[in-house]
Amino acid sequence: MARAIMLQGTGSDVGKSVLVAGLCRVARRRGLSVRPFKPQNMSNNAAVAAIPGTTEMGEIGRAQWLQALACGVAPTVDMNPVLIKPESDMGAQLVVQGLARGSSKARDYQSRKGELLGNVLESFSRLGEDTDLVIVEGAGSPAEINLRARDIANMGFATRADVPVVLVGDIDRGGVIAALAGTHLILDEEDRRMIVGTIINKFRGDISLFDEGLAAIERFTGWRSFGVVPWLADAARLPPEDSVTLARRASPTAAKLRVAVPMLSRIANFDDLDPLSAEPDVEVVFVPPGERLPRDAGLIVIPGSKSTIADLAFLRRQGWADDIAAHRASGGRIVGLCGGYQMLGRFIDDPSGIEGAAGRVEGLGLLDIETLMQPQKAVREVNARSPRYDAPVTGYEIHIGRTGGPDCARPVAMIGERPDGAISEDGRVSGTYIHGLFESDAFRSRFLRDFGVETGGVNHREQVEAALDDIAAQLETHLDCDALLAAAR
Template sequence: MARAIMLQGTGSDVGKSVLVAGLCRVARQRGLTVRPFKPQNMSNNAAVAAIPGTGEMGEIGRAQWLQALACGVAPSVDMNPVLIKPETDTGAQLVVHGKARGSSRAHDYQQRKGELLEAVLASFERLRAEADLVIVEGAGSPAEINLRARDIANMGFATRAGVPVVLVGDIDRGGVIAALAGTHLILDEEDRRMIAGYIVNKFRGDLSLFDEGLAAINRFTGWRSFGVVPWLHEAARLPAEDSVTLARRASPLAAKLKVAVPMLSRIANFDDLDPLSAEPEVEVVFVPPGERLPRDAGLVVIPGSKSTVGDLAFLRRQGWDEDLRAHRARGGHIAGLCGGYQMLGRFVDDPEGLEGEAGRAEGLGLLDVETTMQPHKAVREVLAHSPRYDVPLSGYEIHIGRTQGPDCGRPVALIDDRLDGAMSADGKVFGTYLHGLFGSDRFRARFLRDFGIETGGADHRRSVEAALDAVAARLEAHLDCDALLAAAR
């Protein structure tokens, strides 16, 4: 039976996902069979994973997909048994063991956590049975003691499963001493006993300057330090889980192509753009609400959305529909991915209210297609072919809805006996349900050649693997990994 250790944070976005991925790679390099686990994740960045024993595919958080890659194993829905996909400010779709279980309001979800804990523990035990070590990632913070009574993501899970906790604090945002000491102060004694130590993450500069800070944390908490992790520049090459990171991305200095991506209110699977961001001559700009789409963009990509109709209205409120029409009139290129593809058509029809209120919404009219939302959700990995460039494609689908119309006669992908996507007659506007399209290296190379860019045949997957190795090396250098792994039980 595997040992386990859990990383929890003093708050959201402290870097837990990257640290878990890095530690998974550390453990794998040490010859251990390791699995990642996140009891509950809230994210619209989803990935496709196997549902054990069924031959079917389901959904997990994209971060757990990356962590599985770090472990060198195929992703499983047991790695993230509860996935919450926000649809509105107060409601979300609930995914359990990879399958959608309908939508739930926040208050109702809190009432269901007792039953969900059993699903979480069942997945955890299955992972323990096949590994030497399970590295668990918390969600949010155990300091949210108002949620402790029904918690399944942090101390509620740790105490029930008997998993020691390492608390992660983010020094880059400031106040890390108070965050760690304050968490110690407000946890009850049972939860406090679960903490084996802490990590200070995202340090910039001379690490020795924080020696007095470590002494202060130790004095206030009595917890041991497992080390201070410097700012991991290598992590920029890894898929980000939270959209809060998008506005912080650096741009290349000599870009030949600017790609503008409107930040929809329910943006989903925005890591579709990572392979383009990694190209040295491509600048990907995520445009926040309230700003216009840049006039010098050569390509506008409308990303996926968990609420297509709602985000169509959101897009119009920003004036982005006008920007898109002007961009198209200037001869610019436009791509729509999944929900973004649906928006490009003439209408989106949701007769059963699957993504909100039932009704029919006018689309952007940039493709001659219409979409009808349907209850069945397509969740599958895909091997396909690009008829435009005569190259192979790979990726995955996670969507509801069927799209039809004259422009579908010019498909983006041939998937076995199916046609996917649609393209305008001049080829400058296209949409597809295929996530990961730009991760197909030969397709990306041919696509960028249309903009005068030669990629040199970059292997995006190899770049991600190299980044995981680099993160692991930095953790080995700056953390007491021997002691941290020994704390697992």
């Protein structure tokens, strides 16, 4: 069985996912066979991964896909055995070891955690059978002691699997000394003993100015410091895990093409836009609720959604449907991805009430297509070709629903002999089920030429790999990686 170490945080969005990815790359560069693991993730950013022992594919959190990339291995569903995909403020779809297990309300989910711990431990054991090291990422914070009794994401897992914990604090949000000392104060003794040290993350400026802070933390907690990580600018070159980061993402101040993306209430797989954001002459603007879509956008992209019908209504309430119609009338281009593709059609039929009340809703009417919601979920990798741009397209599908209509006679891509997507008669509106469309470099290059943008041969995957290498180098400089990896057991 592999050795393991776990990173937990004093709260959400403290940078655990990036640190785990960076440490996975550190271990790989040292010649270790390493795997990422997150017992429970809550995210609508999902990726396709293999289900061990089968030819099927399942879903994991996109962050674990990135961490697998950092390890140099193909992702499997064992890397994230429990994935919660929010569908509303009260309920979510539950994905266990890659496969959807229906929807649960938050209170009902809490009662199911006992059985899910068995799945978590099974995946953890299987993942560690043929590797040197497993680096585990917690979720939220162990300080949420009201959830401790049935916890499978933090100390509930760590104590059961006997995995030592490094506690991460985010100094950028302020109060990091209190956050670490407070966590020490409220944990029970068994949980407290699991913690072998701390990491301070997202420090800006002269790190030596925090020497007294480190001494105070050690005095209050008795935990050693593994180091202080500076603000990692390279993290902006990696796919974000949470939509809370979207409004904070920087874009070029001047660009040849502005891309507007409405931030749907259940936005999913928004890292589909990352390859466009990485282009120096492209500005991607994620437009939050309460703001109108910019009139000077050359392209509007309607992203994926975990709840297409609910987000279609949300889009209308924000006035975005009017903005999209005006953009179309003025000759602008529109692309819909997955749920956004379904919204572009004339109707969405949900006779079984999969997404809520059974019935038919009117779409935006910009593509001559209709979608029928069905319970079977398509989860698969895609190798295709774009007829329009004569370019290869690779990506993945994760969706329910089957779409058809006259505009499907002009597909966005051919997956073997199977057409995918639809293009309007004038070519200015298109939609597809393929996530990762813009990561395909040749396709992206030829697509952007329609807007007068030359990409200069940017290889998006190489940019991500370089960012992982740069982050690993920073962690080697600022953390005691020898001690941290030695703490694994």
